[in-house]
Amino acid sequence: MLGKNILNKLTSLVLTVTILSVYSMVALAGTKGVNGEITVTGSVTVNGQTVVSNSTIVSGSTIVTGANSSATISLGKVGRIEVLPNSNFVLNFADSSITGIIEEGKVRVSNGAGIATTITSKHSVAIADAGQANTFIVEAECSHTHIDTVSGAVTMRTGNTDKQVAAGTDATAGNLTQTGCKPCF
Numbered sequence: 001m002l003g004k005n006i007l008n009k010l011t012s013l014v015l016t017v018t019i020l021s022v023y024s025m026v027a028l029a030g031t032k033g034v035n036g037e038i039t040v041t042g043s044v045t046v047n048g049q050t051v052v053s054n055s056t057i058v059s060g061s062t063i064v065t066g067a068n069s070s071a072t073i074s075l076g077k078v079g080r081i082e083v084l085p086n087s088n089f090v091l092n093f094a095d096s097s098i099t100g101i102i103e104e105g106k107v108r109v110s111n112g113a114g115i116a117t118t119i120t121s122k123h124s125v126a127i128a129d130a131g132q133a134n135t136f137i138v139e140a141e142c143s144h145t146h147i148d149t150v151s152g153a154v155t156m157r158t159g160n161t162d163k164q165v166a167a168g169t170d171a172t173a174g175n176l177t178q179t180g181c182k183p184c185f
Helices: 002-030
Strands: 036-041 044-046 055-057 061-065 070-074 079-083 088-094 097-111 116-120 125-128 134-140 144-151 153-158 161-166 170-174
Touching: 036 044, 061 070, 079 088, 097 125, 125 134, 134 153, 144 153, 144 161, 153 170, 161 170
Parallel strands: 097 116
Antiparallel strands: 036 055, 036 070, 044 061, 061 088, 070 079, 079 097, 088 097, 097 134, 116 125, 125 153, 134 144, 144 170, 153 161
């Protein structure tokens, strides 16, 4: 009698653990967020920590590149971001969007069709046309921001003013004078 009770309890315990394990695996498989993979050249930090190539990067990360350094973040079908030398960039991304804040420096952004993409600087917001794939460059300096559209179409929003920046064209927002700023190169 005692052996039969222990066997029944053991069987129930094993069955319960098995069911919980299966449901846990299904739940984990169902949560699919986008993670990026970063490739670095030179001195690059993510959230203040030195990073190496092929590391995973998560949304909300701050990427800082040193002189002669760069970082490329691959987001699969969502897009790709290149953070060029001497830049400070905060990157957010999801299954259908890329957003970023460039404090200083230069980023090259490529987004897939259907991906809402905006890059904000202190002078303007670059808004990519979500209906198509786009490639564009945003350069933020202390007195102005420069947007150069390589392919696709981007809107430069400055306050309440929108300017269309078609492929092969560029636009600048802010004051081009360098009062109090280090010189542009």
